[in-house]
Amino acid sequence: MQPAERRALILLLSLAVGGHAVRWLLARPGDAPGQVQLLATLPDRSAAGHRDSALALARPLEAGERIDVDRAGVLEIARLPGIGVGLAKRIVADRSAHGAFGGSQALDPIPGVGQALLAAIADHVTFSGLPRAATGSTELGGSTGSVMPLGALVTDSVAPERLRKQKRDRPMAPISLNSASLAGLDSLPGIGPAKAAAIVQYRDRHGPFGSVEDLAHVPGIKPALLKRLRSLLLVH
DSSP: OOHHHHHHHHHHHHHHHHHHHHHHHHOOTTOOTTOOOOOOOSOHHHHHHHHHHHHHHHOOOOTTOOEETTTOOHHHHTTSTTOOHHHHHHHHHHHHHHOOOOSGGGGTTSTTOOHHHHHHHGGGEEOOSOOOSOOSOEEOSSTTSOEEOGGGGSOTTSOHHHHHHHHHHSOOOOEETTTOOHHHHHTSTTOOHHHHHHHHHHHHHHOSOSSGGGGGGSTTOOHHHHHHHGGGEEOO
């Protein structure tokens, strides 16, 4: 045997003996020879968290339960009929970027939301925030009125006092208290943006008005103002 071959053989034997020695030192008493130890998997709480999320998403709405879309997280919003996790994420992202919705119509511009979906969730949602200022086109008057941007109500060429005078003097057709938009309510005599927002917020929180007299429950609506509005409002 050549010296080089002898050195290679000694090196291999040394490595084999050393490997067995290390394995013997690291082995636990009672372990079978050649036993394989798996690497640690994800912590138990990861599976539990996934399970809790799935249960929360699958939990049906209880009778009379409403989701506050201005405060709820993605999983809560996703429980609403017709809304999945993807659309719920878009809703929460829009709220983070632009603030509270304050009413269901502010959801309409979000991709995936339409009037059919808004009608489906109407009895299951509430909004704790103030209504947004005009976004896009807002309906003036009732559901059959013409569509006009709210910003068009005030222009640089019309002074506020002149606008108020036009509002007082202009004859009005009755509008629907339960479907009138923020701009439509603001067009009523004695109702400004603050009172219009309060009416919409009350309607979203408590549901449709049963009668015009129910306006008395809205903060800021006094008996004299209610008397003035009776002939200008319909409930249907």
